[in-house]
Amino acid sequence: MTTRVAVPRKGRPLEAVLERVASLAGVEDRADAIASTLRYEKAVTKGNQTDERSVYDRLADYSDTDTYAPEYTLFRDARPGMPRRIVFDSWRVPVEDGELHLVGREEPFRALRKHEFALGFDAADLVLEEVVGIEPEPLGSLSELNDRIDPRDTDVRVAGGLGDTVYHTLLATPDVSESPTREFIEDYEGPLCISPRYERLVEAVLGTDAMEGVSFRYPGEREEEAAIASVGMGVYLTVTGSTARDHGLRVGEQLFPSETVLLENPPERSADTDALLEQLVGSRLTTPL
Missing domain, CATH: 3.40.190.10 (Periplasmic binding protein-like II)
Structure with missing residues (x-):
């Protein structure tokens, strides 16, 4: 059974996901290689590193025909000159009783809102910025997020955090x-x-x-x-x-x-996604249906 999970294409949230998946599946070396590659590509994009290879040559060098090798893609960066940046695209990871397929998305939270995935990782900030209601009383913890989401606005809920706080x-x-x-x-x-x-x-x-x-x-x-x-x-x-x-x-x-949080879309939930959710974040903030 393959379970698809939406993840960010770059940055601290993706590194937190890679670290958690690596500890779950025992693939630390490959996860570290992905993180190192993306940090290097960020440095090249920002002008802090130089590479004689073109971005297309580097992308070809990173490619591998192995089923469980990570895949990368090109993203148009917003920096001056709009450079092409190599970012994460996909990675299949063997796990107990199946396979975890991490799929890169520019906005994982919005992909879940459109019911493209049952599970996904994104920054807790984005949930606040997009759907959490603004009330007279302050909001102070992740556990309060779900109570502030209007069910008429989205089905997505926060299942738990990764602690990269x-x-x-x-x-x-x-x-x-x-x-x-x-x-x-x-x-x-x-x-x-x-x-x-x-x-x-x-x-x-x-x-x-x-x-x-x-x-x-x-x-x-x-x-x-x-x-x-x-x-x-x-x-x-x-x-x-x-x-x-x-x-x-x-x-x-x-x-x-x-913090990077695991999001779920309950209407897309299954026994397999529930089992994976528990492995990824342990105790959950949401209540199972």
């Missing part, structure tokens, strides 16, 4: 707050610097009550930490907070985990 975190200059928290934001009135793509996410995570009197500012061409330092208060993804501190910012409360 970085956090959307409150940052502030010391003259605004020495230790910014949700409680501080409830009384705060003024500018809040965020990435434009996270506007809806921040509203959901902080809640509309806390957003009263708050106006968004955007980094533009500036580095996010530098932009937040000039505004005085902001929300940004942090791992250690060291770069924020280098800009004189205080690292405050972690608001919401930016």
